[in-house]
Amino acid sequence: MKTAIIIGATSGIGREVAIRLIEQGWKVGLAGRREERMADIQGKYGALHVAYAVIDITKADSTVALDTLLDKTGAPELFLHCSGIGNQNPQIDEDVEMRVIQTNCNGMVRMVAHFMNYIKSHPEAYKKERKAHIAVITSVAGTNGLGISAAYSASKKMQSMYLTGLAQLSNMEKIPVIFSDIRPGFVATEILDPNQHYPFIMTADKAAGYILKGLKRHKRIITFDWKFRAIVALWHLIPRFIWERMTIVKTN
Numbered sequence: 001m002k003t004a005i006i007i008g009a010t011s012g013i014g015r016e017v018a019i020r021l022i023e024q025g026w027k028v029g030l031a032g033r034r035e036e037r038m039a040d041i042q043g044k045y046g047a048l049h050v051a052y053a054v055i056d057i058t059k060a061d062s063t064v065a066l067d068t069l070l071d072k073t074g075a076p077e078l079f080l081h082c083s084g085i086g087n088q089n090p091q092i093d094e095d096v097e098m099r100v101i102q103t104n105c106n107g108m109v110r111m112v113a114h115f116m117n118y119i120k121s122h123p124e125a126y127k128k129e130r131k132a133h134i135a136v137i138t139s140v141a142g143t144n145g146l147g148i149s150a151a152y153s154a155s156k157k158m159q160s161m162y163l164t165g166l167a168q169l170s171n172m173e174k175i176p177v178i179f180s181d182i183r184p185g186f187v188a189t190e191i192l193d194p195n196q197h198y199p200f201i202m203t204a205d206k207a208a209g210y211i212l213k214g215l216k217r218h219k220r221i222i223t224f225d226w227k228f229r230a231i232v233a234l235w236h237l238i239p240r241f242i243w244e245r246m247t248i249v250k251t252n
Contacts, residue, residue: 003076005029005069007057007111008083010037012189013137016208017080022049029073031055031066032083057083057107063114070118075125078215079115081108081136086152097151104155108136109162116166119177126176135180135215136163140228142183143235144243167220181221182211185228 004021008014010032018028022045030038030052038052051072055065070076084104089096112134119132126132141149142156160181167179186201207224214222223229238246 001025001027002078003027003029003073004078004080005031005066005073005076005115007031007055007079007081008137009041009052010034012082012204013184013187013207013211014080014082015041016204017082017211020208020212021078025049027051027073029053029069029076031069057111058102060110062107062110066111066114067118075118075122076132077130078133078135079112080215081111081134083107083111084137084155086139086141086149088148089151090148092150100151100155104152105158108159112136112162112166116175116177120175128176131176131178133178133180133215133218134163134166135182135211135222137182137184138163140183140185140223140232143232144238178218178220180215180219182214183221183223183228183232184210185224185231 002025004018004026006014006018006028009018009028009030011034014032015037018030018041021028022041027049028051030041030050032038032052033054033056035052035054038050038054042050042052051069053065053069053072055062055069085100086104087096087100115132115134119126136159138159139153139156141153142160144153146153160183163179163181169175170177170179184207187204187207189204202225210224211222214224223232235243
């Protein structure tokens with residue numbers, strides 16, 4: 001039985017991926033703040049296929065709960081980090097900005113770094129023939145700084161760069177791990193404002209399909225679908241002095 005740990009499995013993309021893996025016969029360790037949602041999934045599919053732990057990634061002691069979950073699942077093939085928040089914040093509310101950074105940057109590093117050290121401390125489980133697969137949900141928003149969501153786009157850029165650094169380190173140190181940077185566009189999850197209109201939005205179920213297909217192929221960068229791949233390619237071509245004078249989203 002293959003195993004996975006999913007951080008941020010109580011809603012949105014994380015939940016959809018978790019359910020798909022469970023239905024494919026995987027054992028999945030669910031992590032999130034809302035225990036009742038994880039208990040419901042375990043109740044439906046059974047403890048043989050579902051374990052869970054209440055984890056708030058912004059807390060320094062969250063790694064203790066992660067260790068407990070790893071004890072329940074054993075050494076997982078896949079470690080998928082989906083937990084994150086985002087806000088449009090043209091008012092530059094400092095508390096909002098700091099919550100985004102605390103969750104998306106500090107929390108992600110806390111979880112991923114801890115699992116990297118778990119890999120290094122379990123040479124009997126991970127080797128050249130059985131590498132761990134670490135995947136993080138970043139965003140196409142990390143392509144360029146977005147004025148409407150400066151902290152969010154910066155946090156997503158940081159996540160991508162962190163994975164790049166770890167990928168280089170793993171090659172330097174011969175750590176048996178591969179990485180996937182998952183960069184969705186707009187997905188209909190609780191992170192989006194239901195009163196706003198978002199272009200090219202897709203369902204979490206459809207996004208999960210793209211993600212699992214990319215993970216199965218061990219793709220380093222997973223961007224979906226073709227419309228957002230085209231947008232990202234265009235964004236890369238825009239010089240900074242032009243980008244900083246563009247109005248991406250009006251704030252009034």
